Amino acid sequence: xxxxxxxxRPRLGLTACLLAVACSRALAAEVSADDDLAQLPxxxxxxxxxxxxxxxxxxxxxxxxxxxxxxxxxxxxxGWRTLGEALASLPGLYVNYDRNYAYLGARGFQRPGxxxxxxxxxxxxxxxxxxxxxxxxxxxxxxxxxxxxxxxEYVPGPGSAIYGSNAFFGVVNVITKRAADAxxxxxxxxxxxxxxxxxxxxxxxxxxxxxDLLLSxxxxxxxxxxxxxxxFDTPDSNGGVAEGLDEDRATRLQANAxxxxxxxxxxWAERLKGIPTASYEQTFGVDGAQTxxxxxxxxxxxxxxxxxxxxxxxxxxxxxxxxDGAYVYAPESNHDRAGALSxxxxxxxxxxxxxxxxxxxxxxxxxxAQRDQQNYSSDPxxxxxxxxxxxxxxxxxxxxxxxxxxxxxxxxxxxxxxDSVSGRKLSPRAAIIYxxxxxxxxxxxxxxxxxxxxxxxxxxxxxxxxxxxxxxELDAEQIQxxxxxxxxxxxxxxxxxxxVYTYRVHDLISLTQAADGMSAFVNQGRVQTxxxxxxxxxxxxxxAQLRASYSWQLAQDRSDDRQLENSPRHLAHLNLSxxxxxxxxxxxxxxxxxxxxxxxxxxVGGYWLANMSLSRALGxxxxxxxxxxxxxxxxxxxxxxxxxxxxxxxQDGRTLIGRLTLGF
Amino acid sequence: xxxxxxxxAWTLLRLGLLLxxxxxxxxxxxxxAELKAAFIYNFARFTQWPDSAAAAGPSFCIDEHSxxxxxxxxxxxxxxxxxxxxxxxxxxxxxPSGCRVWILGPASAPPPVDPQGTLVVSEGDRLDGRVxxxxxxxxxxxxxxxxxxxxxxxGLRFSSQLLRLARTTR
Numbered sequence: 080x081x082x083x084x085x086x087x088r089p090r091l092g093l094t095a096c097l098l099a100v101a102c103s104r105a106l107a108a109e110v111s112a113d114d115d116l117a118q119l120p121x122x123x124x125x126x127x128x129x130x131x132x133x134x135x136x137x138x139x140x141x142x143x144x145x146x147x148x149x150x151x152x153x154x155x156x157x158g159w160r161t162l163g164e165a166l167a168s169l170p171g172l173y174v175n176y177d178r179n180y181a182y183l184g185a186r187g188f189q190r191p192g193x194x195x196x197x198x199x200x201x202x203x204x205x206x207x208x209x210x211x212x213x214x215x216x217x218x219x220x221x222x223x224x225x226x227x228x229x230x231x232e233y234v235p236g237p238g239s240a241i242y243g244s245n246a247f248f249g250v251v252n253v254i255t256k257r258a259a260d261a262x263x264x265x266x267x268x269x270x271x272x273x274x275x276x277x278x279x280x281x282x283x284x285x286x287x288x289x290x291d292l293l294l295s296x297x298x299x300x301x302x303x304x305x306x307x308x309x310x311f312d313t314p315d316s317n318g319g320v321a322e323g324l325d326e327d328r329a330t331r332l333q334a335n336a337x338x339x340x341x342x343x344x345x346x347w348a349e350r351l352k353g354i355p356t357a358s359y360e361q362t363f364g365v366d367g368a369q370t371x372x373x374x375x376x377x378x379x380x381x382x383x384x385x386x387x388x389x390x391x392x393x394x395x396x397x398x399x400x401x402x403d404g405a406y407v408y409a410p411e412s413n414h415d416r417a418g419a420l421s422x423x424x425x426x427x428x429x430x431x432x433x434x435x436x437x438x439x440x441x442x443x444x445x446x447x448a449q450r451d452q453q454n455y456s457s458d459p460x461x462x463x464x465x466x467x468x469x470x471x472x473x474x475x476x477x478x479x480x481x482x483x484x485x486x487x488x489x490x491x492x493x494x495x496x497x498d499s500v501s502g503r504k505l506s507p508r509a510a511i512i513y514x515x516x517x518x519x520x521x522x523x524x525x526x527x528x529x530x531x532x533x534x535x536x537x538x539x540x541x542x543x544x545x546x547x548x549x550x551x552e553l554d555a556e557q558i559q560x561x562x563x564x565x566x567x568x569x570x571x572x573x574x575x576x577x578x579v580y581t582y583r584v585h586d587l588i589s590l591t592q593a594a595d596g597m598s599a600f601v602n603q604g605r606v607q608t609x610x611x612x613x614x615x616x617x618x619x620x621x622x623a624q625l626r627a628s629y630s631w632q633l634a635q636d637r638s639d640d641r642q643l644e645n646s647p648r649h650l651a652h653l654n655l656s657x658x659x660x661x662x663x664x665x666x667x668x669x670x671x672x673x674x675x676x677x678x679x680x681x682x683v684g685g686y687w688l689a690n691m692s693l694s695r696a697l698g699x700x701x702x703x704x705x706x707x708x709x710x711x712x713x714x715x716x717x718x719x720x721x722x723x724x725x726x727x728x729x730q731d732g733r734t735l736i737g738r739l740t741l742g743f
Numbered sequence: 744x745x746x747x748x749x750x751x752a753w754t755l756l757r758l759g760l761l762l763x764x765x766x767x768x769x770x771x772x773x774x775x776a777e778l779k780a781a782f783i784y785n786f787a788r789f790t791q792w793p794d795s796a797a798a799a800g801p802s803f804c805i806d807e808h809s810x811x812x813x814x815x816x817x818x819x820x821x822x823x824x825x826x827x828x829x830x831x832x833x834x835x836x837x838x839p840s841g842c843r844v845w846i847l848g849p850a851s852a853p854p855p856v857d858p859q860g861t862l863v864v865s866e867g868d869r870l871d872g873r874v875x876x877x878x879x880x881x882x883x884x885x886x887x888x889x890x891x892x893x894x895x896x897x898g899l900r901f902s903s904q905l906l907r908l909a910r911t912t913r
Contacts, residue, residue, distance in 0.1 A: 116773060116781035117818055121789070121908060124781055125884065127773050152883075384907065388891065434892050437913050485853070485872045517849075 126259055126285075142234070143490040143510035143524060145170075145564045145578050145612075149231040151260065156656035156667035158692035158706030158736065159225055162253065163217035168652050169233055170576075170612045170628035173673055174217070175645060177719040177728050178306070178325060179354050179370060181218030182645075185235065185248040186582065187608050187632035189645040191679065192590065192720030196533055197247035199238060203255055203344060204392075205378050208245050209400035210419035210447035210470065213533040215251065219329050222348035222374045224279060224297040226267065227333060229256045236580075237528030237558050240492045240508030243443065243474045244531045247558055255335065255344075258283035258291035264743055267297075271736030273325075274302030293335045300328040304731060306355050308363075310724050317364045321355035324366065328352075342380040349373045354406075358722045360545075362409040371403040388431040396423040413456050417535075420449040437480040439492070446471045450534040454541055466538040466549070472498035472531075478508070488512040501531040501555035518568035526562075529555040532588055536600040548599040556602065558584045573617040582608040590721070605637040623657035642677060645718050647685065649674040663696030678718035683727035686715035700743050708734040778885050779878050780814035783864055786876055786887075787823055787844055789905040793898040796860030801843045802829040809848030811866070839863070847874065858897050875899065879910070886910040 116124065147169045159165045163174040163181040173184045183195050190197075196213035199206060202223060208215055216222065231253050238246030260283070267279040277299030285291040303325025312319030329350040336343045354361070354368040361368055376398040384390045397420075404415040427441035447470040454464035478492030490510040497503050511523045532553035540549040562580035569575055587604030610632035618624040630650040634643040642648070649672070656667040672687040689711055694704030709732055716727030787801070801823040805815050812832075819830045823843070831842070839845045839858035847853070849867030857873060865874040875894040878887050889909040894901060906912055 116777050117784040117821060119781065121782070121785040121905070124778060124785065125886075125908060127778055127884070384903075384912075388912075390912070431892065431913050482872065 141488060141512060141520075143508070143512065143522065144234045144236050145522075145562075145566075145576060145614075147233045147235075147614075149233075151229050151256065152665075153654075153656070153667075154225055154228060155694060155704065156665050156692060157654065157669050157690065158667065158694075158704060158708075158738075160736070161218050161225065162221045162223075162228075162231070162251075165225070165228075165231055166217060166233060166251065167671065168626070168654050168669060170578075170614045170652070171235060171610070171630045171632065171650065172233070173647060173650055175676075175717040175719070176218065176730065177358070177717070177723060178303075178356055179352055179358065180220065183215065183217050184645060184647075186580070186610050186630070187634035187646040187648075188248060188582070188584075188606070188643065190589075191644050191718065192722055196245060197530055199242050199246040199250045201250065201252040202346075202376075203378075204252065204380075205344075205376070205394060205396050206242075206245075206423070207374075207376070207398070209374075209398075210421045210450045211400065211402070211417040211452060211534045213245055213530070215245075216372070216374070217251075219299075219327050219352070220348075220350040220372045220374075222331060222346050222376075223253060223255055223333060224295060224331050226279060226297070227256050227261070227281065227293075227295050228253055229260050230254045236524065236562060237506070237508070237526040237560055239496075239504075239506035239528035240494050240526065241439075241441075241476055241478065243472070243476075243494060243496045243506070244498065244504075244529060244555070247528045247530045247556075255333070256283075256293060257335065257337070258285045258293045261293060261295075265740060266742075267738060267740045269299070269736055269738040271301075272734040273304050273731070274300070275734075275736055276300055288339060290338045291336070293333075295333045296331070298328075298330045300326065302326055303353070303355070306729050308356065308725050308729070310726075311357065311363045319363075321357075321364055324353045324355035324364070324368070326351070326353040326369075340381055340383050342382075344378050344380075345376070347373075347375040356719070356723050356725060356728060359406055360724075361407050365407045365409050367405060367412065368407045369405055371401075373399075373401040375399045389428060390430075391426060391428040393426045394424070396425075397421070398423075411456055414454065414459070416451075416453040418449050418451040419447065419534075421445055421447045435482040437482075439476075439478045439480070441474075441476050443474045443476075444472070450538075452534060452539055463541050464539065466534070466540070468534060468538060470499045470534075472496060472500075486514045496529075498531055500537070501529070501553075504529045504555060520564075520566040522562075522564040522566075524560070524562040524564065526560045527558065529557045530588075531555045532600065536588055542597075544596050546597050548593070548597045550599050550601060553588060553600060554586060554602050556584065556586045556588050558582060569617075572619070574615070576614040576616075577612070579611045580609070582606075584608075606634060606643065607637050608632060608634040619657075624655075626652070626654045628652050644677045644679065647674040647676050649685075665692075665694045667692040676718045678726040679721055679723075680726045683716055683718040686713060688713065688715070694738075700741055702740040702742070704738045704740075706736050706738075708736070774814075775880070775885075776811050776814035777817075779811055779866065780818055782878060782885055782887065783811075783815065783844060783846060784818050784821065784823075784828075786862065786864060786905065789902040790862055790894075791900040791902070792843065793860045796840075796843065796898075797824065799841065800826050800829065802831055802841065803844045803846060804831045804833050804837065804839070804842035805846040806848045806851040807832045808851065809846060809866070811846065811848070815846060860898050862894070862897070862899055881910070888912070 149165050166172050167174040171186045175182045182189055183198055194212045194214035198215040200215035234250040238250040261281050262283045265281045269277040279297030281295040283293045306321045308319050331348040334345045350372045352370050357363040378396040380394045382392040400419040402417040406413040423445040425443040430438045432438050450468045450470055452466045453462050455462040474494055474496040476494035481489040493507040495505050506527045509525045513521045537551050537553055538549040539547055541547055560582045564578045567575045584606040586602040587606055588600050589604040590598050591601050592598050612630045614628040616626045634646045651672040653670040658665050669690040673685055675682050675685040688709055690708045691710050692706040697703045712733035716729050719728050805812055816830050818828055820827050839854045839861040842861050845861050845863045847865040853873045863874050864876045866878050872893055875890050876887050887909055888911045890913050
């Protein structure tokens with residue numbers, strides 16, 4: 080059997096629950112501007128939408144980070160299809176796609192071949208990284224339909240002081256819609272290039288006493304393009320063309336129910352993706368290679384205010400992840416499987432202890448009942464690999480927001496983790512937030528984080544030439560960061576954010592080759608990243624807004640000062656959206672530029688991309704939208720991991736997708 | 744445990760049946776200033792004032808540069824504690840003590856002294872120990888943050904209903 084480190088893949092389910100705002104959404108009747116709003120009960124006021132959105136939120140200004148927020152409006156204005164496409168519009172972030180999984184890079188750091196395990200992905204506050212690969216699923220394998228996302232918060236920088244392992248480069252929190260955000264019945268249908276077709280249905284209901292319910296089901300399939308890979312351009316490999324092998328299909332179900340202080344969320348999703356790239360030395364151009372990722376989760380959250388000064392949120396979470404990869408080595412096939420099952424319980428309290436101190440404290444425990452991996456050819460009873468493990472982790476954390484004066488805030492915190500994989504880890508954090516004037520905020524941030532090795536790095540062993548050997552002795556990798564942030568409001572509607580940072584990573588878990596040709600993960604890499612980001616946001620009117628950012632980043636291996644692979648030196652994003660008054664038309668244009676990245680063998684050229692989107696109301700119940708991706712039909716490629724022979728993987732050309740939504 | 748497809752289907756079916764029997768509602772859009780003014784009026788109704796402040800007739804005082812000024816002026820005459828509300832413009836020499844509610848714009852200076860018996864409401868993002876309620880926009884909805892300590896210092900108490908609805912409380 081010939082495969083290199085065979086296929087690995089990941090992740091678990093997620094959940095949902097919500098932490099955000101304690102707003103009980105009452106049953107609201109239609110309200111017009113002529114009504115006397117002052118006579119309405121405050122619960123009803125909370126449900127009303129302002130016809131103009133403006134300004135910046137206080138929370139962001141005082142947050143101990145350069146937080147970025149995307150909303151449901153952005154998602155519809157730009158026609159984003161995945162969480163990854165949304166994140167790729169933020170300063171310092173980029174996404175590479177190897178036509179199987181999408182990989183998030185931040186501030187010049189994306190390890191070829193890992194599975195986004197250095198980002199913590201929360202869904203309504205509940206961790207969704209699985210217990211085998213630690214993967215944050217940001218592509219079509221993300222278990223929530225983007226249409227059901229209300230907002231996305233990205234907190235750059237290490238977050239282990241609150242969140243523990245995996246919050247290494249950043250924390251993504253996806254907040255899903257509540258019934259009031261998607262009221263009534265909505266039916267959607269979409270179709271587009273490369274055989275894209277999809278459908279979705281949702282139902283939202285809000286009642287008295289804060290009861291609400293939201294159900295959603297959706298599915299899409301895209302046949303995908305035929306792809307040309309020059310590396311396989313031989314007469315017996317169909318001239319290097321992979322025909323009809325790029326199919327992508329996902330099904331997602333979700334139910335959120337809330338009553339009083341309780342919040343229950345259920346989610347299930349399955350994604351099937353054909354593998355057109357002959358990864359892991361598969362036979363090229365043959366049908367049947369695919370990965371299946373299934374994620375399910377259930378979470379129950381209880382939040383209660385015990386007094387004027389103390390509030391607690393308790394969360395119970397069960398999540399399951401199953402991966403099944405079918406790899407073709409004609410005439411045989413190889414199966415690579417993983418199963419993860421986790422139970423989590425956490426409690427977080429917020430206590431206004433003294434006049435100037437706000438304490439956040441929490442305890443979190445997780446038991447991973449399954450961290451299982453298997454690999455076999457034809458007979459599951461005769462596996463090459465059958466590693467079954469369990470694990471557990473406990474964490475305690477405390478953070479204090481100390482308001483020294485009206486203009487000066489300190490945010491200090493630390494978390495102690497004890498996990499069965501890498502033992503005890505202490506992750507401290509410190510931030511100074513100073514507002515010299517009403518429009519200026521300066522932040523000085525120091526952070527640390529760690530990531531425990533995942534089950535794949537510890538236990539994946541397939542003997543033989545080009546095989547891989549597990550390393551159960553792996554320790555956690557660690558990062559220390561220093562960042563300075565300036566946020567300057569130029570007016571009520573324009574904001575400039577500048578940030579400079581340095582990141583130091585040590586004991587980086589890296590794949591190395593041993594003398595016998597087997598590879599293994601070891602703690603050896605040391606990396607330093609330095610960079611600067613400049614962001615500008617501006618709203619001209621109630622509906623027109625612009626976000627622009629430029630990032631310079633230099634991520635180097637400290638042993639030889641070489642720039643890392645999959646690390647563009649420059650990134651720029653421009654997002655412009657505008658509504659046209661009284662017509663119900665929303666227009667969005669998006670431009671991004673990514674500099675060249677070093678691939679496995681040679682450099683993969685830089686590229687720029689433009690997308691354009693238009694949506695409008697077609698009558699009182701129907702909404703139509705069209706999005707053109709890669710407007711100028713640029714040919715471009717993105718670097719992949721060592722599991723691919725290709726240095727760069729071709730991406731989609733111009734793609735048109737139309738969507739219709741019926742609401743009643 | 745991962746819910747089996749059958750269990751999910753069953754749950755969805757039950758939820759669906761429940762839903763089918765219930766009414767739906769649509770979100771409505773209203774002007775921001777009027778909505779925020781309505782919130783401020785509601786804050787006043789859910790605040791317990793010290794007797795000294797309650798003795799005088801209720802009045803709202805607003806910074807003339809606040810974008811809410813016209814909407815707040817339109818509240819004049821509405822009842823508060825059974826008496827008609829008056830609305831005044833904040834002037835340089837004015838002390839907060841004569842006002843039930845002191846409304847700041849996003850760029851206004853905070854009150855010069857620790858207010859006693861006056862609810863200080865502001866808009867937008869600010870770090871300020873004298874503001875008790877900050878109105879913010881979040882995804883086109885008005886939300887508010889409460890500083891109970893600033894309120895306590897001024898002798899004010901908020902109803903638990905108001906605290907429950909606040910986005911954050913410190």
